[in-house]
Amino acid sequence: MNYSGFWRRFVAAAIDSLILGIPALIFTGLSRNYATSMIAGAILGFFYYPIFESSIMSATPGKALMGMTVVNLAGERINYKTALIRFFSRYLSLLLLYVGYLMQPFTKKKQTLHDMIAGTVVVDYKSDDINYFTAWLDQFKAIFNKL
Numbered sequence: 001m002n003y004s005g006f007w008r009r010f011v012a013a014a015i016d017s018l019i020l021g022i023p024a025l026i027f028t029g030l031s032r033n034y035a036t037s038m039i040a041g042a043i044l045g046f047f048y049y050p051i052f053e054s055s056i057m058s059a060t061p062g063k064a065l066m067g068m069t070v071v072n073l074a075g076e077r078i079n080y081k082t083a084l085i086r087f088f089s090r091y092l093s094l095l096l097l098y099v100g101y102l103m104q105p106f107t108k109k110k111q112t113l114h115d116m117i118a119g120t121v122v123v124d125y126k127s128d129d130i131n132y133f134t135a136w137l138d139q140f141k142a143i144f145n146k147l
Contacts (some may be wrong), residue, residue, distance in 0.1 A: 020048060
């Protein structure tokens with residue numbers, strides 16, 4: 001496996017932040033309350049990251065555009081539970097003043113703290129034969145049909 005580097009992951013995170021930032025700005029404008037927009041952003045992230053990372057693409061839109069996927073240590077697609085663990089573990093990385101993110105270039109498998117907790121890695125991968133929109137739409141349907 002070719003583990004994805006820090007700067008590629010950083011750009012992917014920036015793309016995802018921009019995508020999530022648009023609804024957050026709308027909530028801020030509607031509510032005129034920064035705390036409400038932060039809560040709305042956290043709720044959107046709760047759905048965004050785990051759903052996309054456990055989809056057939058195994059990537060958020062930012063990661064997919066950068067040619068990366070999130071897989072388990074055996075190189076297999078992660079399930080929704082693992083994606084949720086990875087998502088919530090990101091907050092630990094944040095609480096530690098981003099050290100959980102900054103350790104990534106220095107680990108053997110280029111893992112962040114939340115990757116280590118969830119047992120995942122981010123690897124370089126690109127498939128030109130899969131329609132991103134259709135794959136993600138199918139994932140949303142599969143998850144919401146179980147509820």
